[in-house]
Amino acid sequence: MDLIRATNEGLYCPVGDFYIDPWRPVANAIITHAHADHAHWGSRQYYSSAKCAPLLQLRLGEDLPLQTYLPSEKFPMGKTWVSFHPAGHILGSSQVRIEYGSHVWVASGDYKRTPDPSCDPFEVVPCDTFISEATFALPVYQWDRGEVTAKKILEWWQQDQERPSLLFCYALGKAQRILAELARLTDRTIYIHGALEAITNIYRHAGVKMLPTASIFDHDKGYSFKGDLILAPPSAHRSPWMKRFKEPQTAFASGWMLVRGTRRRKGYEKGFALSDHADWNELNQTIQETQAQTIFLTHGRTDVLQRYLTEQGKTVRLFQTEYDAHEEAS
Amino acid sequence: MKDFVKLFDEIDSTTSTNEKVEALKDYFKHATPTDSMWTLLLLTGRLSKRTITSRSLSRMFLTQTHYPEWLLEECWDHVGDTAETLSLLAHSLNLCRETSSQTDTSLTAWMEEKIPNLARIKDEEKQSQSLINLWKKLTAQEIFILNKLITGAFRVGVSEKLVIRALSEVYGVPTDQIAHRLSGNLDTGEQAFERVVSQEAVAANFSQPYPFCLAHPWNERSEKNFDPKEWCIEWKYDGIRAQVIRRESHTWIWSRGEEDITETFPELTEIFTHLPEGTVIDGEILVFRNQRISSFQALQKRLGRKKVSEQILKDYPAGFMAYDCLEFNSRDIRQETLKERRKKLEKTVTKIHDSKVLLSPTIDVDTLEELNELRMKARERDAEGLMIKWWAGVYSVGRKTGNWWKYKVDPLTLDAVLLYAQSGTGRRSNLYTDYTFALWNEKKELIPFAKAYSGLDQSEIDELDAWIRRHTKEKFGPVRSVQAEHVFEIGFEGIGSSARHKSGIAVRFPRILRWRKDKKAEDADTLQSAQELLRAVNREE
Numbered sequence: 001m002d003l004i005r006a007t008n009e010g011l012y013c014p015v016g017d018f019y020i021d022p023w024r025p026v027a028n029a030i031i032t033h034a035h036a037d038h039a040h041w042g043s044r045q046y047y048s049s050a051k052c053a054p055l056l057q058l059r060l061g062e063d064l065p066l067q068t069y070l071p072s073e074k075f076p077m078g079k080t081w082v083s084f085h086p087a088g089h090i091l092g093s094s095q096v097r098i099e100y101g102s103h104v105w106v107a108s109g110d111y112k113r114t115p116d117p118s119c120d121p122f123e124v125v126p127c128d129t130f131i132s133e134a135t136f137a138l139p140v141y142q143w144d145r146g147e148v149t150a151k152k153i154l155e156w157w158q159q160d161q162e163r164p165s166l167l168f169c170y171a172l173g174k175a176q177r178i179l180a181e182l183a184r185l186t187d188r189t190i191y192i193h194g195a196l197e198a199i200t201n202i203y204r205h206a207g208v209k210m211l212p213t214a215s216i217f218d219h220d221k222g223y224s225f226k227g228d229l230i231l232a233p234p235s236a237h238r239s240p241w242m243k244r245f246k247e248p249q250t251a252f253a254s255g256w257m258l259v260r261g262t263r264r265r266k267g268y269e270k271g272f273a274l275s276d277h278a279d280w281n282e283l284n285q286t287i288q289e290t291q292a293q294t295i296f297l298t299h300g301r302t303d304v305l306q307r308y309l310t311e312q313g314k315t316v317r318l319f320q321t322e323y324d325a326h327e328e329a330s
Numbered sequence: 331m332k333d334f335v336k337l338f339d340e341i342d343s344t345t346s347t348n349e350k351v352e353a354l355k356d357y358f359k360h361a362t363p364t365d366s367m368w369t370l371l372l373l374t375g376r377l378s379k380r381t382i383t384s385r386s387l388s389r390m391f392l393t394q395t396h397y398p399e400w401l402l403e404e405c406w407d408h409v410g411d412t413a414e415t416l417s418l419l420a421h422s423l424n425l426c427r428e429t430s431s432q433t434d435t436s437l438t439a440w441m442e443e444k445i446p447n448l449a450r451i452k453d454e455e456k457q458s459q460s461l462i463n464l465w466k467k468l469t470a471q472e473i474f475i476l477n478k479l480i481t482g483a484f485r486v487g488v489s490e491k492l493v494i495r496a497l498s499e500v501y502g503v504p505t506d507q508i509a510h511r512l513s514g515n516l517d518t519g520e521q522a523f524e525r526v527v528s529q530e531a532v533a534a535n536f537s538q539p540y541p542f543c544l545a546h547p548w549n550e551r552s553e554k555n556f557d558p559k560e561w562c563i564e565w566k567y568d569g570i571r572a573q574v575i576r577r578e579s580h581t582w583i584w585s586r587g588e589e590d591i592t593e594t595f596p597e598l599t600e601i602f603t604h605l606p607e608g609t610v611i612d613g614e615i616l617v618f619r620n621q622r623i624s625s626f627q628a629l630q631k632r633l634g635r636k637k638v639s640e641q642i643l644k645d646y647p648a649g650f651m652a653y654d655c656l657e658f659n660s661r662d663i664r665q666e667t668l669k670e671r672r673k674k675l676e677k678t679v680t681k682i683h684d685s686k687v688l689l690s691p692t693i694d695v696d697t698l699e700e701l702n703e704l705r706m707k708a709r710e711r712d713a714e715g716l717m718i719k720w721w722a723g724v725y726s727v728g729r730k731t732g733n734w735w736k737y738k739v740d741p742l743t744l745d746a747v748l749l750y751a752q753s754g755t756g757r758r759s760n761l762y763t764d765y766t767f768a769l770w771n772e773k774k775e776l777i778p779f780a781k782a783y784s785g786l787d788q789s790e791i792d793e794l795d796a797w798i799r800r801h802t803k804e805k806f807g808p809v810r811s812v813q814a815e816h817v818f819e820i821g822f823e824g825i826g827s828s829a830r831h832k833s834g835i836a837v838r839f840p841r842i843l844r845w846r847k848d849k850k851a852e853d854a855d856t857l858q859s860a861q862e863l864l865r866a867v868n869r870e871e
């Protein structure tokens with residue numbers, strides 16, 4: 001039987017009467033993580049992992065009706081038992097395990113397996129049916145370890161001390177990961193765009209060890225930011241905000257930057273392939289390790305992964321969702 | 331190859347031209363000459379030869395990995411480039427290193443050994459195994475570059491101009507000079523690179539003329555061999571012998587003295603820009619006025635000027651009488667017969683369509699008598715005699731063979747080098763006006779053969795006097811020996827052999843006909859040519 005099915009509102013569990021990451025207002029919304037395409041406003045009751053809570057409240061409001069749970073803590077929802085398990089995607093991101101009788105389903109939301117000092121590592125949860133993303137489901141996507149990419153970022157930043165170095169990245173998750181990865185290599189203060197400040201504070205409160213940060217407004221107008229590293233969301237690229245920096249060198253950190261053509265199309269000088277999603281091998285490894293007989297794919301290159309897994313003898317089905325297949329916008 | 335990969339990466343990840351030039355400079359400062367040359371050829375897109383096609387490279391990958399072909403295609407669709415797709419898949423399949431290896435194989439070794447060796451392997455299985463083995467020693471980024479080199483699809487966002495700028499700044503050679511040197515067929519290797527960046531004006535090979543083919547005086551011997559059907563007859567004009575070179579979008583005009591006179595004749599240079607690429611023609615620069623050819627004196631007004639005024643251009647308009655073609659379609663055709671070369675010359679000159687550039691007419695002659703009659707009419711045609719050339723002859727170097735003969739109306743002239751000067755008497759006692767001229771012997775020594783006092787005008791005398799004072803080698807009483815530099819055409823009324831003179835010849839009533847500023851000392855006549863003249867004259871008398 002199908003514990004979960006796709007509806008117009010989101011992924012729905014009829015026996016538990018709840019939705020997972022619904023994109024329209026519903027009664028019970030279980031949230032995997034705080035990215036905008038997964039955490040939508042307007043539902044009556046929210047459920048999330050404890051570590052996800054401050055980010056959800058920042059996004060959806062302080063007085064959000066929210067119940068939080070510790071990792072692996074089972075709680076009843078209708079006729080089911082539900083628990084959160086780390087997904088390794090961003091701070092507080094969780095897979096949702098649903099148990100009904102002898103059936104176990106896991107909805108993983110977004111996840112990755114590459115070690116990330118800014119969040120808890122992915123936990124393999126054995127299940128009958130595994131619901132997976134497929135954002136980077138092409139074999140060309142293979143991430144380096146975070147410290148390898150961090151070294152490249154440091155090198156790029158250090159080698160030009162005559163200009164400000166502007167590194168663009170998504171405000172939630174990616175920016176904090178960079179701050180955490182770099183903390184192993186340097187102790188310099190990093191300047192951050194205003195859009196990153198509140199989120200970064202939440203990470204710091206959660207105990208994530210990151211480089212010290214400062215606002216660009218901590219300096220008066222004359223300060224040149226020569227030799228400084230500044231993190232900013234992609235929306236700031238080529239915006240009036242950028243005028244503050246004279247002839248900066250620019251780079252973008254994203255999994256998509258692995259491909260040269262994409263790098264060039266985006267108009268950044270330099271690209272660092274740094275992703276908070278699973279790469280091709282991680283997707284396949286994870287699907288294997290869960291021992292699931294049935295796989296549902298939600299977003300991304302579901303066509304490629306479906307064909308590949310089918311050729312391996314797996315049963316693969318697709319869920320139509322409104323999750324963003326292009327990595328979270330902010 | 332690490333430095334090359336780094337260079338690629340640096341160029342690829344900046345939009346600033348300054349940063350690109352800095353990266354290039356840094357590379358060229360440290361690279362070996364052979365690596366530098368390969369890099370130069372690669373960056374400027376001069377190597378498009380592909381050793382292995384993208385398709386074969388993909389095939390090798392599939393053979394070794396047993397990867398589903400559709401999956402490779404999906405990847406290619408997404409990435410849009412075979413070399414890159416395969417490098418990313420090598421990464422994904424762990425067929426590469428995460429960080430660069432300690433040992434480095436030079437770009438030269440890749441280009442000259444490793445890649446050609448890979449291409450040579452016939453057995454498909456072994457070849458793909460070798461490819462994967464090469465990959466395993468490299469990072470994904472290095473594999474990307476290697477794949478690009480293998481498939482001859484190397485491109486990077488840097489213009490030739492920037493590469494030239496970087497080389498210029500590293501080696502202190504002007505950019506236009508490097509650009510010239512880059513404009514021909516470039517070789518690989520250390521010497522090729524040396525030629526590109528050398529600070530000396532090494533055979534700026536594109537601008538350089540071929541050695542001129544010279545004529546011998548017509549004589550008895552040549553007359554015996556005369557067969558009208560085999561010989562090409564043309565007028566001998568009294569101008570400046572010149573080669574016009576059109577190569578790599580540039581035009582040069584060289585005098586027989588191997589002097590670059592491009593700037594001296596701007597109106598001709600302009601016309602010759604319309605020559606087809608890769609052309610060299612040989613001919614005579616003359617002054618064309620009122621449908622006639624002016625005397626050499628008129629042409630002399632055009633010589634030795636740095637700036638050519640509008641007035642001079644108007645008063646002494648230059649023209650060109652073309653009579654040979656040495657390079658056609660960028661091919662050296664000097665070993666072809668005159669007949670063949672003439673056809674190509676006609677093709678070339680008719681393309682120009684300008685009354686300032688004429689094709690030297692060939693004249694039909696049936697008998698030796700007709701040849702002699704024709705010679706006597708040379709003055710009417712503004713010529714100083716005839717040129718007699720063997721139709722089957724190649725364009726030879728110097729005076730080596732008797733393919734070309736000159737048959738002057740007044741044959742008694744020789745070009746000689748000024749060797750000594752002495753001050754005159756009376757009104758001219760304060761000026762050096764008495765000159766001794768010399769010819770070359772077989773040992774390349776100058777042997778005096780005539781003294782002459784007259785023939786120059788006052789301004790020439792003043793100019794020469796000032797030069798003599800500044801270029802005196804030795805003084806013997808009133809006589810000064812001077813550096814062998816200036817060539818004068820000496821005319822005389824008779825020539826005979828003489829045991830009394832070191833030169834073995836004696837001339838009667840020598841006079842200076844003109845100062846040949848278009849010739850260098852090396853171009854002056856030899857004692858041997860004087861002997862030939864002697865024989866020719868005695869036959870006539």
Ligand SMILES: [Zn+2]
Pocket residue numbers: 033035038089110328
């Ligand atoms: Zn997400």
Ligand SMILES: [Zn+2]
Pocket residue numbers: 035037038109110323324328
């Ligand atoms: Zn998502």
